[in-house]
Amino acid sequence: MKTHLIDIPKFNVVMADDDSDDRYMFMNAFKELTLDIHTHIVENGLELIEYLKTVNQAPDIIFLDLNMPLMNGFECLKTLKQDSQYETCCFVVGSTSARQQDIDETFLLGANIYLTKPESFNE
DSSP: OOOOOOOOOOEEEEEEOSOHHHHHHHHHHHHTSOSOEEEEEESSHHHHHHHHTTOSSOOSEEEEESSOSSSOHHHHHHHHHTSGGGTTOEEEEEESOOOHHHHHHHHHTTOSEEEEOOSSSOO
């Protein structure tokens, strides 16, 4: 009997969030997954834009916090969605805000998913 190995792709994930607790929870959550995931974390949208200029390939998933200094999630999403290099990238927006206006605006700007951030790691 011939065995076929399945090549599980490596996922490239980037997170932009200014909250150190959220970054810590994010990294711990990804460490628990059994997938081959390369993660990179930046503290704001401006750092994200600068980081993306240094890589050869767009990430598979970009997690964006809405409320960041220098360049917030709305501005960052709008900037990246204008670049065709990111058309296949999945944009996940996270915020403590559950305001419908914020949710609607992120989808209008091209977000794929909107998550209300949990208050603890277990959530």
